[in-house]
Amino acid sequence: MRINTVKRKLSAGQPSLGTWLSLGSIVASRFMARVGFDWLTVDIEHSLVDWETATHMFAAIADAGCVPLGRVPMNRLDHIKRVLDNGAFGIVVPMVNSRQEALEAVAAAKYPPVGVRSVGGSVHALNFATTASEYYQRANDEILVVLQCEHIEAVRRADEIFSVPGIDAIFVGPNDLAASMRSPDGKPPSAEAFEEALEQILAACRRHRVAPGIHCMSAEEAQLRVRQGWQFVAIGSELRMMLDGAELALQPFLGQRKAEAAKY
Numbered sequence: 001m002r003i004n005t006v007k008r009k010l011s012a013g014q015p016s017l018g019t020w021l022s023l024g025s026i027v028a029s030r031f032m033a034r035v036g037f038d039w040l041t042v043d044i045e046h047s048l049v050d051w052e053t054a055t056h057m058f059a060a061i062a063d064a065g066c067v068p069l070g071r072v073p074m075n076r077l078d079h080i081k082r083v084l085d086n087g088a089f090g091i092v093v094p095m096v097n098s099r100q101e102a103l104e105a106v107a108a109a110k111y112p113p114v115g116v117r118s119v120g121g122s123v124h125a126l127n128f129a130t131t132a133s134e135y136y137q138r139a140n141d142e143i144l145v146v147l148q149c150e151h152i153e154a155v156r157r158a159d160e161i162f163s164v165p166g167i168d169a170i171f172v173g174p175n176d177l178a179a180s181m182r183s184p185d186g187k188p189p190s191a192e193a194f195e196e197a198l199e200q201i202l203a204a205c206r207r208h209r210v211a212p213g214i215h216c217m218s219a220e221e222a223q224l225r226v227r228q229g230w231q232f233v234a235i236g237s238e239l240r241m242m243l244d245g246a247e248l249a250l251q252p253f254l255g256q257r258k259a260e261a262a263k264y
Contacts, residue, residue: 006089010211018232022043023047029042042061042070067144070090070092091144098157099157102167146168148173162205172213215234219235
C-alpha cells in the first residue's frame with residue numbers, strides 16, 4: 001500500500017507545497033500532478049466540481065505519484081466519507097470553529113475504533129495501489145486530516161481545537177480570516193492585526209505539534225511563510241496560474257492597445 005508522503009513530511013517538520021484545483025478539469029489535473037507539487041487539493045467547496053469529476057481527478061493525481069486531497073463542502077460525515085471513499089488521501093475541512101467540530105471531523109475520517117467512518121467502497125484502494133482489505137486495515141495511518149482555521153473565533157479557541165488528537169495540519173484561509181476580523185462598519189483589519197492573528201495560530205500549532213498551513217497568493221509569499229515556519233503551504237490555484245500566464249503573455253501588447261484606444 002502506498003504511504004502518504006505528505007503526512008510523513010509534515011510529521012517530520014518539513015514544508016510541503018501544493019495548490020488548489022478549482023476548474024474541474026481532469027486533464028489539467030494530470031498535468032498539474034506532474035509539475036512537482038507534493039499535493040493537490042480538489043476544491044469541492046467553492047467550485048463547480050461534482051463527485052464524479054472529483055473521483056476522476058483524485059485518480060489522475062494519484063496515478064501520477066502526487067497526493068490527492070479534497071476540500072469538502074462543509075464539515076459533515078457524509079461529505080468526508082464520500083471524498084475518502086472516492087480516493088482522496090486526505091481531507092481539508094473548512095470553517096472549524098470549535099473543539100466539537102474538530103472532534104467530529106477527525107472521527108469522520110477514521111475507521112473504528114478511532115473514529116466512525118463506515119467501511120465500504122473500492123476506489124480508495126485503487127489510488128493507494130492496494131486491496132480493499134489492506135486499505136481498511138491501514139487507512140487510519142495514511143489519511144491526512146487538515147482543518148481550516150479561517151475565523152477569528154477559531155483563533156481565540158486555538159488551544160482547545162488544535163489539541164484534538166488526529167489532526168495533522170491546521171490550514172489558514174486568509175480571505176475568510178480577514179473577513180471575520182472586519183470592524184462593525186466593514187473596515188478590514190490592519191496588516192499588523194492580521195499578522196498578529198497568524199502568529200497566534202503558528203504558536204498554537206507548535207504547542208500542540210500540528211503542522212501549520214496557509215494559502216499564499218505568490219511564490220514569494222510562500223517562501224516567506226516557509227521561512228516563518230509554516231509547513232502545509234498552498235500557492236494560488238491552477239486558475240490563478242493560468243490567468244497570470246495569460247496576462248504575462250499579453251503584457252507587451254497591452255500598453256500598445258491602450259495607446260491606440262486613447263486616439264479615439
